[in-house]
Amino acid sequence: MDSAAPRRYALVYLSSPSKGAVMDRKAKRTLGWVLAAALALPLAPPVQAAPDGVAGAYLAGRAASLNSDYRDAARYYARALMRDRANPALMESAAIAFLALGDQASAYPIALKLAEGYPTNQIANLILAADVLGPDGSLDMDVPSVGPVGDLLVAGWRALDRGRPAEALAAFDEMIDDPRTRAFGIYHKAMALAQVGDFEGADALFLEDGSIAASLSGRAIIAHAQVLAQLDRADEARTLIETRIGADDPRGAAILDALDAGTLVFDVVPDPAAGYAETFFTVAIALNGQAADAFTLLYARLAQILAPEHIDALLLTASLLEDLEQFDLANQVYDKVPRDSPAFLTAEIGRANVLREAGKADAAIEVLTQLVETHGDVARVHAALADTHRRMENFAEAAEAYDAAIAIAEAQGQDDWVLYYARGIAHERIGDWDEAEVDLRRALELNPGQPMVLNYLGYSFVEMGENMDEALAMIEEAVAARPDNGYITDSLGWVLYRMERYEEAVPLMERAVALEPLDPIINDHLGDVYYAVNRKREAEFQWKRALSFDPEEEDAERIRRKLQVGLDAVLIEEGADPIHVATD
Structure with missing residues (x-):
């Protein structure tokens, strides 16, 4: 089998967030759009001409910022500010870098000076607001504006903090009356009612429109x-947790245990101070995936600064840093989750992911191996270890870990198609096709029409020259489900090529290259198809393009050989029949 083919379709990850942490997509799109519009950062003040000795530090800081390297950005901007203390662009950039690091102490004096000259600067106001709302602030101090949505939420919690519950509820009601902010109002009003002991009122809000509130955060379900x-x-x-969070989720299990013991208390947002942190956290959740990760990170950091024990804010911050490829920073944040927290499992899996991404694969395996020893009854732990082995191409070890994950899931009455799909890939890669086919077909039984599975199974048949009609039908179904996926489109073109339907393959291969122009295998495939329809000069061009995209050495050698002697000669050397070249 073509060694490159399965590699391109094996992108599946099992260490996903729990059910309760996933926002409803429709609600998220709506909330994200509203918040992105309401809270979008204003344009930074124009950069003033940098005096001698500042330009180098500024440019270095800017380059670091563009790469989300906040440590270097903070260092270079701080250096530039030493020479140009009144430059507003430098102040804002430095404040952003320090806030992204979670360094409120360094960000605050910069924000204070920036606000003196630019009192409406949102970055400055966010940082100053966090200081006022934090433990060193005072109820007598005015809170700088943090945007239309944030201002109403802060006003509500501020009123409750001052012992004015009616005023607080009025602020939240104002949000509920606006369809654009209804979810925020419901969620925060319910938290406020629960804080003052009106659990009936809080329950009524959740029952009235709980799905909207829960769309902001899985914390609403727990609350x-x-x-x-x-x-x-x-x-x-109990029913709510079992159906919306899951008894197998560590958070769900902890809540169910507390219910059994009669010790479950209301502590999601236990006081107004926690309400301030929740304000920034819910904004971050709504922005996550809708605004730039670097922007969302600022709100997550503010929540973390105001409530260092806010586990969900820690997890969100670490996830954002991971997406920004700041793996060392993400690792530090994951490491802040206490071992006795129900989220420790999620944090350790996240930590293993960032270690692997940082090139510390052995350390990642060690973290997950230790997790198997302490949480060996959790399928997700074995799946995470299997995923890591598979990404490292340790396919035998991956298959063994998937065996354990599937055994635990089956014992719990849970059949996850992704587990079978991933184990099928591992079996295929170690040459155990019979087991691979069983797993891939089982994945399709559990999730009929799943395009990734259809494509992988169909493409595997094509490479083996077996079940070609079934392979064609599978891949056609996959393309219908994912018409803009270049890899799946390539598979359809390739099966037609292997069935000697060369002219039909050409437009599909051309579309696949248009969708994935930098993929060496797809470009190589287009070259073969061009050769088959007697467009040999174009074939040579595509093979050369494929070589320029750094294919695996085995593939590169074959491509170079085709350029030397032609595809027919290569096929004959490999013991295959030459191409039956299509002619006009």
Whole structure:
């Protein structure tokens, strides 16, 4: 089998967030759009001409910022500010870098000076607001504006902090009356009602439109369960957790244990100070995936600064840093999650991921191996270890770890198609095709029409020259489901090529290259198809393009040989029949 083919379709990850942490996509799109519009950063003040000795530090800081390298950015901007203390662009850039690092102490004096000259600067106001709302702030101090949505949320919690619950509820009601901010109002009003002991009122809000509130964060589901427990409705709380979070999720298991012990209290947002942190956290959740990660990170950091024990803010911050490829910073944040937290498992899996991404694969394996020893009854742990082995191309070890994950999942009555798909890939890669086919077909039984599985199984048949009609049907179905996926489109062109339907393959291969122009295998395939329709000069051009994209050495050698002697000669050397060249 073509060694490159399965590699391109094996992109599946099992260490995903729990059900309760995933926002409803429709709600997320709506909320994200509203918040991106309401809270979008204004353009930075124009960069002033840098005096001698500043330009180098500024440019270095800017380059670091563009790469999300916040440590270097903070260092270079701070150096530039030493020579040009009044430059607003430098101040804002430095403040952003320090805030992205979670360094409020360094960001605050810069923000204070920036606000003196630019009192509406949002970055400065966010940092100053966090200082006012933090433990060193005072209820007598004015809170700088943090945007239309944030201002209303802060006003509500500020009023509750001052012992004015009616005023607080009025602020949240104002948000509920606006369809664009309804979810925020429901969620935060319910938290406020629960804080003052009105659990019936909080429950009524969740029942009225709980799905909208829960769309902001899985924390809303947990909060509702805690509210139900205070109302002596433990059975309803149990059902809510089992259906929305899952008994196999460590958070869900911890809540169910507390319900059994009769010790479940309301502590998601226990006081107004936590409400301030929750304001920034819910904004970050709504922006996540809708605004730039670097922007969302600022709100997550503010939540973390105001509530260092806010586990979900820690996890979100670490995830954003991981997406920004700041692996050392992400590792540091994951490491802040206490070992006794129900989220420790998620944090350790995240830490293993960032270690692997940082090129420390052995350390990642060590973290996950230790996790297997302490949490060996959790399928997700074995799946994470298997994923890491598979990404390192340790396919035998991956298959063994997937065996353990599947055994645990089956014992719990859970059949996950992704586990079978991933184990099928591992079996195929170690040459155990019979087991691979069983797993891939099982994945299709559990998730009929799944395009990744259809493509992988169909493409594998094509490479083996078996079940060609079934392979064609599978890949056609996959293309219908994912018409803009270049790899799947390539598979359809390739099966037609292997069935000697060369003219039909040409437009599909051309579209595949248009969709994935830098992929060496797809360019190589287009070259073969061009050769088959007697467009040999174009074939040579595509083979040369394929070589320029750094294919695996085995593939590169074959491409170079085709350029030397032609595809027919290569096929004969490999013991295959030459191409039956199509002619006009």
